[in-house]
Each structure stands twice: as structure tokens, then as C-alpha cells.
Amino acid sequence: MIYIYVILIVLAIIFAALRGLLGPTASDRVVALDNLTTISTAGLVLLGFVFQRFIYIDVSLIYGVLSFVGVLTIARYLEGGL
Amino acid sequence: MILNIVGNILVTVGTVFLFLGALGIFRMPDVYSRLQAGTKATTLGALSTVIGVGFLQPEWIWKTLLIAIFIAISNPISSHALARGSYKTGLKPYMKKEGLDSYAEVEKEEVK
Amino acid sequence: MIYYATSILLILIGMYAVLVKKNLIKIVIGLSIVDNGIHLLLIAIGYVKDGTAPIFSKPGLQASQMVDPVPQALVLTAIVIGLAVTAVALSLIIRLYDHHKTLNINKIRKLKW
Amino acid sequence: MRKVIAILLLFIIGYYSLDVLLKIPFGESAGGVGKHYLESTIKETGAVNSVTAIVVSYRGFDTLGEVTVLFLAATGLGAILYDKKAKKRALQNASVIVKTSSKIIYPLIALLGAYVFVHGHLTPGGGFQGGAIIATGVLLMFISYRSFETNHKALSIIESLAGMTFVTIGFAGLIYGTSFLQNILPFGIPGELFSAGIIPLIYIAVGFKVGAELTALLDNLLKTIK
Amino acid sequence: MNWLTIVVVILSIVLIIAAVFAVYQKDLLLAVIGTSAVSVVLSVLFYILQAPDVALTEAAIGVALTTIIFVITIKKTKRFEE
């Protein structure tokens, strides 16, 4: 079972990374980054399950929160705010 | 046992949607459509993966629920901010038919 | 093994940026990539095969199956130091930009070497 | 030309470092100091998290240095970006969605930060991470509201007091125990919140300090002369 | 070959590509997004290497704060490399 999850998530990461690589505009890449972080958040929870350590869940929680702020800052920059 | 099955189903659905979301941002033609695909699919994907893990490990459920709630709140906000940002940098949405852009007028007024 | 190779590659890419690039911010980006490479290297050094995190949060965890905590502690410190250096560097860049209106290293007189 | 030289140089460095690194066995169980730390963390410090025990207790001096480095960065940044004229954030308004949501999310991020630094000895994380999270929460307000102001005086007082608390805890160890930063409190039951002696105290001080410092740092960076 | 090893290899490749992207990109904002992606992937790697503390710190400092201060600097200076 775990193989399917891993394959799907890795494929997702690859596609998101490809979009980040190809662009063409800055916004596209930020979108890719945003998705990359969301996918990683879910992936980290799953990995925490695989490793069977409850405390690892903290990491993905904080990861999700902080990457949100990071992406929001970049979005505000694109908007011309900041 | 039931929890286990439900959890596995949820995680499977979640990963599939995560994958589809990534595929979506890869295939779609412009930023806004990518955001559409990306936001919806990855949000549900992450939600269901995370809650699925909560079902697989019942004592984790509260924390995973929190993560899920946070993802559900934060993801649409960041994609909205990104959409707005993209529009303000001058990216026009891809359209098959011209003139479907009602936001353009607001933009023009603001520039004045 | 793969970790060592990756970290060395990261270090080299970062150093390449520092040595070759002309843009001040690019140079600082290079520095932060080098830092990241070294952090990965340190953590890889402390890794133990099939080990788990050095946190005794549930009963039944043996010290022998845990990864080495020392490199992790060192990296924690190193990451914070890296942030501090980056912040100071960026503030200097803002100052330099105020004076020169450019980020190109060749147009700033003394920074050439 | 410069590129060629750089690449050659990097090849040499890379070759030798790889050569050296390949001699290091990968994935072998921890030896030397690490092993000792793992075996005696709970006994000697009362903390469950070995990394925290090392960072705060065994190598507490490093942490003092680390706090100083961040303080230094905030101070240096303030000195470098100092200007006599009043500064303001140059910001355009964010959309209603961002504004409303950051109002709601920001206390939650602060709570998360507090959780992280209070539980430093039990779960991953600690003072630095907690402080960084709190600063990120404040940043969320900074980027959404032009008029959101932190109280600079309060920030610098928190910064100073937290730093002095750390040093004072150190001296308390020297006075009531035998050495600087020595633990002088009971360990409690490992795994509970109120355990591990001075580690949570230090992490709370560090958390406040780092949060205040990073907030001041970001505030300084965001402001421009208008 | 363990499935985790394959994940690690793929993540490493993504990491290297992101780093090269960050160095080669003329648009500094994109370079910063590249460094942010490096941090994101690196954080996952730390997690896999059983270092949740470090992964957390990297998430807090690498993904969020460093990116943010870079973006602010770009805002205050110039976005494109000459």
C-alpha cells in the first residue's frame, strides 16, 4: 500500500518541480512552490506515520504554517504591496 | 479494523488527488487555471491524506485535524493572494473568447 | 553516500555562485546554498541506518537505534548563525544600493578582486 | 576566464572533499560523545529530547552564543539601517480576505510558537523555532496592515530582559552549584511538561528573545524613509 | 533498493536542480524562489534523516524567514540582474 502512496507523492513532487522549472512567469513558479509545500506537508505526515513517531507531526504542522506565510509574502510582493 | 480500511481509503484518495493537482498545474495553460487545479486538488488531497493518517493512528487524530483545518483555511487564501498578485503584475488570463474579463475595468480605474 | 554527494554538489554550486556571479544578492544566495550543503553533510554524518530521532517520547526506544544527536545540535546553531549573517549581508546590500543605485559588483569600485 | 578558474578550483575542492568523505562510514551507530549523550540524557538532564538536552544543557554555552549572534544581527542591522528621519512601512493595502484572515490566523500562530518553545524538551523544536514562528506571525500582520505597529520600547525591553535572564540563570548555576549554567532545579518526571530543570526556563527566555529580535529585525528591514 | 532510497535520490535531484536554477536565474525573485525550494526539499530530507528538530528549524528559518528577508531586500533594491 505504502508503495502506491509514495509513488503518487513523488510523481506529484516531480510535476510540481517541473512546473517550477518551466515557468514561464514568476507567478507560475510561486504557484508551483505553493503546491510543493502543500504536497510536502501531506507527505511529511505520511512519513511520520511510516516512521511511527507521533512527535514528527509537529514538524508538518509548523511547516504548513510557515510556508503559508512565505508564499503570502511573495504574493504580496508580486501585488506591489509590501 | 474499520478505521484502518477507512484510513487507507482516505490516504489513497488523498495521494491520488495530490498527484492530480500537480498534474493540473503542469498541464493547465495559464496561472489562474493552474491555481484552480492546484488549490482544489492539493487541498482536498492534503486534507484527506492527513485525516486518513489520523484514522490509521487514532491517537493522532486531533493534531491531524488541526493540520487539516489549517490547510483548509490557508490554501485558498494564499491562492487568492497569488491570483491577485499575478493580475497586478499584468498577467491576463487565458481566454478562448475575448471580453470575459470583468476585473480589467477595476484595474483600469485603480491605475487612474 | 547519496547524501554526501548531494551536499558536496550543493556546496560547489553555492561556491560557484559566490565566485562567478556579479550580482550582490546572487552572491548572498550562493552563500546560503553553501550553508545548506554543509548542514546536510553534518546531518548525514550523524545518521544511523534504520535509526530513529533522538527523542525518548514513547517507551521502548533504545539509545542504540537512535541517530547521533550532536550534529543535529550543531546544525541548529549553524542555521541560526547563517540567518544572522544573511540578515547583516542583506542590510549592507540595501545600504550599498542606496549609495550606488546598482547591484552589479563591477560597478562598485572596491569590491572587485 | 574567471569561470574556468572557478570551476577548476571547485573541481579540486570537490574531489578532495569527496575523497575525504568517502572514508567516513555512513550510517554506523553513534560513537564517542554522541553515544554518551544518548545514554545519559534522561539521567543527567531530565529532558526527553536529546537534541534539546545537548543544545541547552551539555552545550548550553553554544546556545548563549547563538542568542548573542541573533542579538548581534538585530543590533547590527539596526546600526546599518539607522536613519535620523522617521521611517514608515511603504505598503499598499491588501485585499479584505488577506486582512481578515491574517487577523484570525495571527494569534493562532503565536499560540503555536508558544507551544513549540514550551515543549522544547519534549518534542522537536524549542526557543529558536518558537521565536521564529512568533516573528513570522507578526510579519503576517506587518504585510497585511500598513498601520500595524509593534511597540518598539516593549520589544527592546523584552529583548534585554530575556537576554539578562539567560545570563542570570547561568550565574545562578555558578553561585548555587558549581559551574556556570549548571542545573539547580529538580528534574521532575521525564516526559512531563514541568521537568528537565532549567531547560524550559532557558527556552522560554530564548523564545521571547528570539521572537522580539526577529520582529525588530523584520520591522527594521520593512521600513523605508518616506 | 529500499523505497526510501529512491525517494531520497529523487529529492536530491530536485534539490540540485533547484539550486542550479537559483544560481542561473537572471530574475532575482525567481532565484529566491529557487532557494526557498531548496530549503523545502532539504527540510524533507532532514526529516527522512530522522532529524525533526533540524527539519523544523529549516522550515522556520530557511523556508519562511530567509525567503522573506530576501524578498524584502529585492523589493528595496532591484529585481533583475544586469
Added chain:
Amino acid sequence: MSPVHFIAIPLFAAFLIPLAGKVSKELVKIIPGLVLLYLSFVSVTLFPIGTHHPVVEIIAGFKPPFGITLYYGAIAAFLTTLITLIGFVIWLYSYKFIIREPIEKYYMLFMMLITGSTGIVLTGDIFNLFVFFEITSIAAYSLTAFLRDRDGAEAAFKYLLIGSFASTFFLLAIAIIYANVHTLNLADIAVKIQDVPVTTRLFVLILFLIGLGIESEMFPLNGWAPDAYSQAPSPVGAVFGGIVVKAAVYSLMRIIFLMFNSHDVLHFLLVMGIITMLIAEMSAMKQQQIKRMLAFSSIGQMGLVIIAFGIGTEPSVRAAMFQMFNHALIKSLLFFSAGYLVFHSGSKKISALDGLGHDKPITSFFFAFGALAIIGLPPFSGFWSKLYILLSIADAGLMVPVVLILISSIIEAVYYLRVVSRLYFYKEEATDVRRTPVSGLIAMGILTVVILLVGFYPNLILNWMTPAAADLLNKASYIKFGLF
């Protein structure tokens, strides 16, 4: 009283200063002085103890290879005394010299720089050394850019770039050492590094030489120094020359003597020292700006120190320590007087100093005094240290370095006397009516008196140098005390 005070007290002061600033501006200036006075007192009282028998202070109550230790031996006693005393004099000088806002931040950075350098000197743990190195470096970067002018920011950025490169190498070296010996305590490493393969050790040595050589101004890595010295405020130049470089050279030597004590390494050091000295002295000749000239002269002097260390015998190490002491005093004096000379003439150029000797006799006198002392003329302290270095090199049977040192001394004499002659023998009408403040004059006066005193009674210092040299050279005792 324990050596921890040297690190913790200035740190406490740095945290206290912003609070004091809320009360009164004057307090901000006074606190660092009081702290440095107290530290000087502590260092003087602890000095005989440390010289007699190394004090190993454990931190947090864990035994040496596991906890961090502070090794307060003879050499550390000497260097902490030097740092706190010079620090006090620099504070005295800064009291009126630093008038530019934010004064509060200047003193905070200054106190943390003191913390960092005493930490470098005292610590017995390699990663802790790295942390203190970073503290010192970041404080130094910020202080270099303190004036916030164009050139200051450039110099600081250059310094930062080279400095972070150095710290990268340093961290890499620590990583490799840890991977091989699984310990971070210096004494423990010294024991265990014998079993490490030779190529690894060589690589680590190179990394250390690059990482620490940058702060100790060794030859190809000293590109930052002239800019940083000349663009920073004058007291900060004195801080660099008198404190930072000394601590860096000490830590480099400590690591080399502990981990790689072989003759090849020492010979390499000797050669590097000679190259550093010659190139620096030649460049100093060409300089048009007085502070840049002083910077190059400082690099040259450090080259001399490295040569003496590179001989590696007890008399030479002793002479090197003595030279470090003298250089710290004299270079501070030179920077102090040059600071006011530049201030009065309104230009950093040497040519602008014409005739200031008549207009500002006291400041110019101090500069001339320092110049004569650093060249190594007989009644001054500089003479003795140079003499001892030459004697020790001759003892080791090497004649080439002796000749080269003499040549470089002549070059040094030429460019210093050029400035002094400009001060006194060129006539130009006086325009500046500002006075050099009393606190600055007192600072310079103290240094002058000490230099003269040591010049007449060199044994006063030299006697204390003997245990220091033994401390640095005797690896076995370091290991014995360092590990209990």
C-alpha cells in the same frame, strides 16, 4: 571568581545597554567602561593563578569531553588581560570620539566583540570556538559599516563575504573532524586525531588554514583588511588590530600546535609569514591614505608574528607573544592618534597631514612616538620583541628570515618616517581650531606610558611570557588538564 566572567559579564552589559538607554544617554557610555574596568581587575587578579597552573572551568557541570570547558592557561590569562586592558583604553578613546548615532548600538556591538574575542581565547571546544568566531566577525562587520557611508558599506560587505567563506570552511572542517573522531573537545580531538588518515588530516589542516587565516590576515586571504581598517571608525581599527587579530592568531596557533604539530606545517607557516610580511610592507609603502598604511603595517606585523610562531621553539614563541603584546599597544596608539589627525585635517590622505605637528603637537607627538616604537628603535618596547624574534630565528639556524625581517624593518622605517616628517617638517597654516578631547589624550597617554615602561623593563612582561610559551607548546599538559 571564575573565567566565565570574561564572557558572561560583557554579554550581560550588552543586554543591559538598551535598558540603560531608556534611562539616560550618558549611562550607555559609562556602563561599558565600568564593565571593562571590572574585567581588567578580574583579569589582573586571576592572572597569577592562571599562569601558575591552568584553570579548567567546566560549563553546566559536565565532565570535559561531554560538556564545554574553558581553558584558562598561561596564554589565555595573558591574552584576556591584554584584551580587557586594550578594550578599556579603546572605550576611553571612544567616549568622545564616537559622536555619531546610534551610540547605544556602537557600545552594544563593542561589548559583544569583547565577548567574542575573550570567548575565542578561552574556549576549549572547537564548535564553541566557531560560535565565538562568528560573534566576533558579525560584530566586526557591523562596526565596519558603522559610519554608513559608501566606502564603509563596501568594505564591510567585502569583509563579510570573505569572512563567511572562511566560516564555511571552518564549519566543514569541524564536520569532518567530528565524523572521524566523534568528539568536539580540543584536548580530546588532539588525542584521537592521531588515528585519522593522513589525507583527511591534511584536508582539515587546509580548511583550518583558510578559515582562520582570513581573520589572522595571512597572505592571500587578507584582502579585506585594508578596506575594513581604513573605513571603520578609528577605535574600531584599533579593535581589529589590537583584539580581533590577536585572538584569531592565537586560535590558529592553538589548533595547529594541538592537532598538526609537525615540522612541515611549521615550515609552511614560516613561508606564509614571510610572504605576508614582505607583500604587506611593500604595499604599505605605496599607500596614500594613512589608515590604509596602518592596516598594511598591521598585516606585516602579523606576518612577523606568524614567522616567529613558525620557528616553533620556545624562545621564538615567547618572542612572538611579546610581539603580539607590543603590537596591540602600539597599533592602538597609532590608530588613536591617526584618528584625530584625520579628524583635524579633514582628509584621510597622508598629504593632508602637512604641518599638523605644529598645530596639534600632542596628538602628533603620540603618532610619532608610536611610529618610532613600531619600527623598533631601542628605548621602546618594539625594539625588544623584534630583537628576541631575530635572536630566536638565528638560534634556529635560519639566516634568510633574519635578513628579510631586517629589510622589511627598513621599509617600515621609511614609510613611517615619511609620515612623521610630513607632520613636522612641512609648514602650512593652521585652520582647525578643534581640540583633541581629554579622554582621547588620556587613552593615548596610558598606552605611551606602558610602551615606555615595557621599553625600559622588558623583563616585566617577558617573564610572564615564558609560561605562556610553554603552555602553547606543551601539548601533553593541555591534554592532561583539558581532560582532567
Added chain:
Amino acid sequence: MSRFIFSFVIFFLIWLGFTSTFHYQEVITGALLSLVLASLSYKSFTERGLFYLSPKRLFYILKYLAVFLIALVKANFDVAKRVINPKLPINPGIVTYHTTLKSDTAKMFLANSITLTPGTLTVDIIDDKLYIHWIDVKSEDPEVIYSEIGKDFEVILKEIFK
């Protein structure tokens, strides 16, 4: 006061979620922290306070969640359909949507829900007009837009925030 209690309760519940235990030390610390945080930030955290916790509103909140989740799942199948289809059947455009909601919080929830429902994405929100990127524009008639995009949510949100 009611706002204060409301934020305290919410913070405390979240804290319990973080710790996932009822150990007395955690509970005490959490209560203290929530008290401090609530006293600092209750003014900005919520506009109405305990008002949201009346049984009727709780019922509507649950109903909202249900509607929302169904819409989310539908949205995903919609996306999946479009992504997998090699021809990419899309007809995107930006349309204006008029809302009758007054409160900012309500608008935010509406916008977020719209973003997560089939084929729509909120680009901006100015006063009572939401600008929505619609991946498959069916009509430009405001009535159709209203009923197609956000009617379900708006009705419930109106009840909650009344």
C-alpha cells in the same frame, strides 16, 4: 467580554489539540497561555464572540461544513475530469459576483469557499463585488452567476452571521 471568552475557548481547544493530552500540567499551562493570548488579541480575533456558539448557529455551521465538503469533493472530481481529459475542456474568464453579506469575516469565508468549489477562484474582493475566475464560463448573467457559484454558501453564511 463575550469576545474574550470566545477567543479563550478557541485558543484553549487548539492548545488541547496541539498537546493531545489531558495531563494537568499541560492543561494549566494551556489555560494560562490562552488567557494571556486572548487578553492580548481578542479585539482583533473575533468580532462577535460567543454569539457564534448558539445552538442554531452551531447547526448551521455543521450544515455549512457538510455543504462545503461535498462541494470540495465535487470540485476535485471536476478538476480531475478536466486534467485527465487530453483536450482540456476549459473556457476561462473573470466574472463579477455580487454578494449581500456585510461582515468581513463572512465575506472571507464566502471567498474561500468559492475558491475551493468547482471551477472558481476568487481573484479580488472590492466592497460587495467578488471578481471570480471561472474556468468554464457558462453565462455572464448576474443571476446565473449567483446561483451557479455561491448561492448555497451565501444562504447558510447569512444565517450564521445574521
